[in-house]
Amino acid sequence: MNDLVVRAEKALAQDLCDHCLGRLFALVDTGLSNQERGESLRMAVRFSRALEGMEPLSPHERCSVCDEIFAMVPRFAEAVVEKLRDLEFETFLIGTRVDPIITEREERLWGLVSQDKAETIKAELNREIGKAVQALIPHEVEFATPDVVALVDTRFSHVELDVSPIFVYGRYRKFSREIPQTRWPCNRCRGKGCSKCGGTGKMYQTSVQEIIGDPLQRDAQGVDHFFHGMGREDIDARMLGNGRPFVLEVREPKKRRIDLLALQSEINEFGRDRVEVEGLRFSSREEVRQIKEAAPDKEYRVRVRLESKVNKEQLNEVVQSFKRTRITQQTPTRVSHRRADLAREREIKDLVLEELDGLVATLRVRTEAGTYVKELVHGDSGRTVPSLAGKLGIACVVEALDVIAIADQT
Numbered sequence: 001m002n003d004l005v006v007r008a009e010k011a012l013a014q015d016l017c018d019h020c021l022g023r024l025f026a027l028v029d030t031g032l033s034n035q036e037r038g039e040s041l042r043m044a045v046r047f048s049r050a051l052e053g054m055e056p057l058s059p060h061e062r063c064s065v066c067d068e069i070f071a072m073v074p075r076f077a078e079a080v081v082e083k084l085r086d087l088e089f090e091t092f093l094i095g096t097r098v099d100p101i102i103t104e105r106e107e108r109l110w111g112l113v114s115q116d117k118a119e120t121i122k123a124e125l126n127r128e129i130g131k132a133v134q135a136l137i138p139h140e141v142e143f144a145t146p147d148v149v150a151l152v153d154t155r156f157s158h159v160e161l162d163v164s165p166i167f168v169y170g171r172y173r174k175f176s177r178e179i180p181q182t183r184w185p186c187n188r189c190r191g192k193g194c195s196k197c198g199g200t201g202k203m204y205q206t207s208v209q210e211i212i213g214d215p216l217q218r219d220a221q222g223v224d225h226f227f228h229g230m231g232r233e234d235i236d237a238r239m240l241g242n243g244r245p246f247v248l249e250v251r252e253p254k255k256r257r258i259d260l261l262a263l264q265s266e267i268n269e270f271g272r273d274r275v276e277v278e279g280l281r282f283s284s285r286e287e288v289r290q291i292k293e294a295a296p297d298k299e300y301r302v303r304v305r306l307e308s309k310v311n312k313e314q315l316n317e318v319v320q321s322f323k324r325t326r327i328t329q330q331t332p333t334r335v336s337h338r339r340a341d342l343a344r345e346r347e348i349k350d351l352v353l354e355e356l357d358g359l360v361a362t363l364r365v366r367t368e369a370g371t372y373v374k375e376l377v378h379g380d381s382g383r384t385v386p387s388l389a390g391k392l393g394i395a396c397v398v399e400a401l402d403v404i405a406i407a408d409q410t
Ligand SMILES: [Zn+2]
Pocket: 016, 017, 018, 019, 020, 021, 063, 064, 065, 066, 067, 068, 069
């Protein structure tokens, strides 16, 4: 007799539904549903017992593994659809939380009949509820990146939703020297509101993140937003030129079809003279990863006040000596409270004197990502070597710093 039928007969020593019987051999063939496979195996067992003159199988009443849970699938599907009613989404995935007693009984059965060809009840429920939901609403199951996962607790027909964030890519320019890149909570009250921050909970009234993220979150009806920038600039540095790439993430959005063109106009209207965005488009978690890993060269314009008068030719000579050289930077004193103190080497790709007006020099510098440009100028008490101040032998004060290009575009 066929080995499968022998094992099916062994399993049928206890009362099983067709689903639970068929699922024991789910990996044997893929053309049938577990229920269909269970049904045909049960027939084969009946037939072989009749041939051998054995007592017929007792009729199926109540499944000793699942308690007839598959009869509940339509009700689970309705609960899912009800829960999804107010949500805008394209794709979904079903997850289930199964009563641990059922899982235990399933494992005990595997102990008797072997589990090498079996599938878990969870996997079958996920699939069957997914099919039932697909029959009710015009949305597709997706495994890799579904817009929403509906988690069904089969004990109570209770459904919880896990809504995937939306991601929006763009580039921003910042024209203000008073706005940080990201939301900056008050360091005394941590956002609750206190006398130091005037009840706002913030160190700065607004940020690039909030100017872009607040209207996006409102349109998406989400609960919070996160800013992923390709690096950052100091608060007092402007971000000009081609702008800095970012991805804004909005958590738990109820809406995903957002008019990004209209949103871009609104942000630029409201952000006028402070922040401007361009090229808004939908993005992904994968692109967030790429943006965080990218380390493109940067170009800056620095306005420097020299301590005393320097001959233009002499200054030019010193400036040009930095071209394609490596400098060593000990973690700057201004950030040492939040960064480990270590020495790093960075390449200065280019340094050009654009203008010398009395004691004020304007320089353009292109550097490797992660270079501390202010320290390159003033030397940070000898922690950056060489530095402009060090080579000139006079103090050099950075009056203004702008990022004028991020070289991620070729
Ligand atoms: Zn069953």
